[in-house]
Amino acid sequence: MNDFWIILIGVLVAATCGLLGSYLILRRMAMVGDAIAHAVLPGIVIAFMISESRDSIPMLLGAAAVGLLTTFLIETLHRRGMLQIDASIGLTYTSLFALGVILASAFAGDVDLDLDCILYGEIALAPLYTLDIGGVDMGPRAVWIVGGALILVLSFIFLGYKELYITTFDPAYAAIIGVSVSLWHYLLMGAVSLTTVAAFESVGAILVVAFLIAPPAAAYLLTDNFKHMLLLTVLLGSLAVVGGYYLAAWLDASIAGAMALCMGLVFCAAFGLYRRRLHIASKSLTDQQLAARG
Amino acid sequence: MNSLIEFLTFDDPGVRAVSLGAMLLGIGAAVVGCFTFLRKRALVGDAVAHAVLPGVCLAFILVDFMGSLGWTDISPKHPLALIVGAFVSSWISLRLIDYISFKSRIKEDTAIGLVLSVFFGIGILLLTLIQHGSSAEKAGLNSILFGRIAALTAGDVLLFGAVATVLVFITLMLYKEFQLMSFDEEFAAVTGLPVRRLELTLTTLTVLAVIVAIQAVGVVMTAAILITPPAAARYWTERLPVMILLAALFGALAGLTGAYASFAAPRAPTGPWIVIVLTGFAILSVLFAPRRGALARQLRQRRNAGRIRHENILKALFHLGEQDDDFYAARSSDDILARRPMDGTVLRRGLEQLRRHGYVRREGAAWALTAEGRMRGARITRLHRLWEVYLTQYVGIAPDHVHDDAETIEHILTPELEHELEALLDHPQIDPHARVIPQKHG
Structure with missing residues (x-):
């Protein structure tokens, strides 16, 4: 039964992160996603200290707020502080992460927060924390949290599909027809923060980043159709989850790490297919040219 | 407080060695980081840092395995073995980032994020393999995640300090070439510099700097020690030598902070404190640096806006003078506002300031130009x-x-x-x- 829950949680995380990641990599904001995934740490710790529990609602809200703050800080440093964008991303997330580590280690005595766990998660333990409602076992809590995030993200994309699409591919046009580019930017970043936090507890920061970037990048190489890219992302991500789980079980090693490795392999396969297609395309082109020349 | 005084007297030879090593390490990373920063590749440093992990773990596993066969008796945690492993894997990661972004439509930032997370994931996988394994020396390897100077012996710290010194030395030797490459790569190529080879050299130096810096701040925050000192230094000067010196100074202070943190709380990670100190420098620089700082720019903007407002008021008065062929007659605010619409209070305040500077005179409720005005x-x-x-x-x-x-x-x-x-x-x-x-x- 544990296998089932872990794979289910993994697939839910892969779908949620992958959907949002598709937008991130097309907007050239992959590293902002990375920054948010690291920077929510102080939010989690502070929310944890205030609410004194691992109760997920304050934790989600606190970390989501810090996630938005991260985006805001990066933009402010870049626009008002005149700092180049790569440096402002690096500066923001390292300092917030440092703050989080200090807070976490300062209160490590009172607080049941494990730093390693935050980095690479304990998906293996996720099925053990179950949700009880009125004495009825509702299954692992993580399934509900990540599942909730997935439903939120799905409805966000469903309701705002057009706006997200236009602001991603042609922000100038979006501004002309009166779609607020910055509103959708912050909504998207808010969704990324929420997802990060929801996924954090079970899979850790690094797997969140891998799920945000690797499956969309692979899908991006395989199709030119955005809707297909979204579907493929979810599929490839899930594939890596299943592969990673059994690899980790076989090696007796970190599940998150093995899933990240599988995601790398999935990307390599996509890259190979992409290069092959390019090769064939260019070859048939030269064949045609030769034929045309007679 | 007592521990700070005790630390600053440097009586303890261990403290001396660790402080010296940590400062050299900060300087080395900052000096190399200047060129990484100027070439706008700050996040590449981040990727390198994450990619170090699988190399370190592989080196550990390999040396441990060789040791178990009796081929060697060096410790699998020997810094040299770890440096070699880290070097190889981060080199591969950098080549991969370039390869992916050159050979496909994947953008560079996506390639960085991809390589970073996958390499780090593999590193975690190997780390857990080691921890579940039977090696006698597996403890403490994960201090590489958050940095812990105290976990190093004085000899280790000196080794890293020496690597950092070599880094600074090579960077200064190739200063002119790197400078040209950072500011105008095409021109550098045209003048016949071996740009490709220099780029590889700089990459190698960056990788080494990251490996050295990781000892102090750990994998996740290494980007900070490489990038934050140059970013802060950039605000104070337009000259590269001054920038490098300042960055080195920030780096050295950060290193000292790390040494102190590991002295005061040997079991706590040192990395975050170094990063917080560096961020403090950066924030102060962004806000208060004399010319490029946000405050200075705000003041300049405000002064300019004020001058433009004054000039517009004087111009309006001059136009009224032209119209009536009498430049020195007094005009009411309403006359001026009819000529040039603006906010009434802004106009009154501007006129008052102009009066103090002797450009206008006040006549009752009306205003007249002086000769200067x-x-x-x-x-x-x-x-x-x-x-x-x-x-x-x-x-x-x-x-x-x-x-x-x-x-x-x-x-x-x-x-x-x-x-x-x-x-x-x-x-x-x-x-x-x-x-x-x-x-x-x-």
Whole structure:
């Protein structure tokens, strides 16, 4: 039964992160996603200290707020502080992460927060924390949290599909027809923060980043159709989850790490297919040219 | 507080070695980081840092395995073995980032994020393999995640300090080449510099700097020690040597902080404190640096806005004078506002400031130009009309489209430009709207 829950949680995380990641990599904001995934740490710790529990609602809200703050800080440093964008991303997330580590280690005595766990998660333990409602076992809590995030993200994309699409591919046009580019930017970043936090507890920061970037990048190489890219992302991500789980079980090693490795392999396969297609395309082109020349 | 004093006396030889090593490490990373920063590859440093992990773990596993076969008796945690492993894997990661972003439509930032997370994931996988394994020395390897200077022996710290010194030395030897490459890569290539090879050298130096820096701040925060000192230093100067010196200073102070943190709390990670200190430097620089700082820029903007407002008021008064052929008569605020609409309080405040500077006089509720005020109003009007003549004659813009542009440029033109413009236009008397251009000494 544990296998089932872990794979289910993994697939839910892969779908949620992958959907949002598709937008991130097309907007050239992959590293902002990375920054948010690291920077929510102080939010989690502070929310944890205030609410004194691992109760997920304050934790989600606190970390989501810090996630938005991260985006805001990066933009402010870049626009008002005149700092180049790569440096402002690096500066923001390292300092917030440092703050989080200090807070976490300062209160490590009172607080049941494990730093390693935050980095690479304990998906293996996720099925053990179950949700009880009125004495009825509702299954692992993580399934509900990540599942909730997935439903939120799905409805966000469903309701705002057009706006997200236009602001991603042609922000100038979006501004002309009166779609607020910055509103959708912050909504998207808010969704990324929420997802990060929801996924954090079970899979850790690094797997969140891998799920945000690797499956969309692979899908991006395989199709030119955005809707297909979204579907493929979810599929490839899930594939890596299943592969990673059994690899980790076989090696007796970190599940998150093995899933990240599988995601790398999935990307390599996509890259190979992409290069092959390019090769064939260019070859048939030269064949045609030769034929045309007679 | 006592521990700080005890630390600063440097009585303990261990403290001396660790402090020296940590400072050298901060300096080395900051100096190399200057060029990484200028080449806008800050996040590459981040990727390198994450990619170190699988290399370190593989080196550990390999040496441990060789040790178990009796081929070698060095410790699997020997820093040299770890450095070699880290070097190989981060080198591969950098080549991969370049390969992916050159050979496909994947953008560089996506490639960085991809390589970073996958390599780090593999590293975690190997780390857990080691921890679940049977090696006698597996403990403490994960201090590489958050940095812990205290976990290193004095000898280790000195080794890293020595690597850092070599880094600084090579960077300074190749200073001219790196400088040219950072600011104008194409020109560097045209002048016959081996740009490709220099790039590889810089990459190698970056990788080494990251490996060294990881000892102090750990994998996740290494980007900070590489990038934050140069970013902060950039705000204080426009000259590269000064920037490098400043960055080195910030790096050294950060290193010292790390050494102190590991002295005061040997079991806590040192990395975050170093990063917090560096971030403090950066925030101070972003806000308060004299020319590029946010505060200085804000003040400059405000001064300029004030000057433009004053000039507009004087110009409005001058225009009213032209209209009535009496420049020194007093005008009410309403007259001025009719000529040039603006916020009433802004106008009153501007007039008051102009009065203090002797450009206008107050007569009851009305205001009149002084001789200086008239001169300045005349000059702005002159510049405005000269520019309109220039635009119609030389740029070929229709006379009814030149006003807005002149409205901006009139506040910017310097006396030298004014002079040149006049000579170019052959001292015109009349602007495109058939109004007289006030002369310089009229």
